[in-house]
Structure formats: C-alpha cells, structure tokens
Amino acid sequence: MGGGSAIRGSRVGAGPMGEAERGESxxxxxxxxxxxxxxxxxxxxxxxxxxxxxxxxxxxxxxxxKDPDNPPAPPRTEPYKTHLAYVKERRSDADGQAILDEALAKLRADRAAIEAAMDN
Missing domain, CATH: 2.20.28.270 (RNA polymerase-binding protein A)
Structure with a gap:
C-alpha cells in the first residue's frame, strides 16, 4: 500500500540546485x-x-x-532638541514676550467676560 508520491524526497517549490542548472554567475x-x-x-x-x-x-x-589608514569620519549626531529649543531658534526673546503678553491679555479678557456673564 504505497502513498504514490512520484517526487519523493523533494519539497514543493524546490528549484534547481547548483550552478549547472542556473548558468554561470x-x-x-x-x-x-x-x-x-x-x-x-x-x-x-x-x-x-x-x-x-x-x-x-x-x-x-x-x-x-577603501583606505585603511584614513577611514571616513563617523557622522556627527546632533543632540536631542526640545520643542522650546526649536522655538527659540526661530523667535527672539522680544517676540516671545510679545506673544505671551498677547495671549495673557486674551485670557484675561475671556475671564472677565465669563465673570460678567455669571454676575447677570
């Protein structure tokens, strides 16, 4: 009682083995x-x-x-920068203070409007 496998000893998808079947590299x-x-x-x-x-x-x-005596220099890694460091690169201290003052003025105006609405 045989299994009837005609390609016994080979696996599915096995290709040719060796250079003779593939051609010269x-x-x-x-x-x-x-x-x-x-x-x-x-x-x-x-x-x-x-x-x-x-x-x-x-x-x-x-x-x-290719030169063993003079290999290329390793790449310089930049240190990690915080979001604040990037912002400080783009804005001066005077610009930052102006933006802060504008934001605080808006918050104070909104708070005053809410308190006025609650009093009525």
Whole structure:
C-alpha cells in the first residue's frame, strides 16, 4: 500500500540546485572597506560595475572607505532638541514676550467676560 508520491524526497517549490542548472554567475571582485572603528568589510561587485568610494559598515553603521589608514569620519549626531529649543531658534526673546503678553491679555479678557456673564 504505497502513498504514490512520484517526487519523493523533494519539497514543493524546490528549484534547481547548483550552478549547472542556473548558468554561470557574473565575474565578481571583492573590495575591502574600512570604517573608523577599524572594522574590515568585504563587499562583492560585478567586475564591470563601478565600485563606490564609501560603503556602510554592517557591524557599526559608520561609513567605510577603501583606505585603511584614513577611514571616513563617523557622522556627527546632533543632540536631542526640545520643542522650546526649536522655538527659540526661530523667535527672539522680544517676540516671545510679545506673544505671551498677547495671549495673557486674551485670557484675561475671556475671564472677565465669563465673570460678567455669571454676575447677570
């Protein structure tokens, strides 16, 4: 009593195995890149492709260059800024004081109107 599987030992979706079935791969060149943390990264490129000057290091994320003695500098990270810091970049202290005075005057006028309505 057999199961009747004609393709026993193979899985569904299995494709050809090896270079003989796929054809030959394009000629490649391996290029070393070096980051500021002294990581050495090898990237493969097609031999006729133009090799970039920088490559991202997969270990630390810093940019890596071809010269091991002079790797690219790590990117500068800006410190976290609060909303207030961004506002202060756009407005002077005098502008801020004028806006504050205008807002306080509006609040006081609204409060006076509410108190007058409650008295009636």
């Amino acid at each position: 394009a000629p490649r060149v391996r290029v070393p890149f070096y980051c500021a943390n002294r990581h050495e990264v090898f990237a493969s490129f097609a031999s006729e492709a133009q090799v970039p000057e920088e490559w991202d290091c997969p270990r630390c994320g810093f940019p890596a260059g």
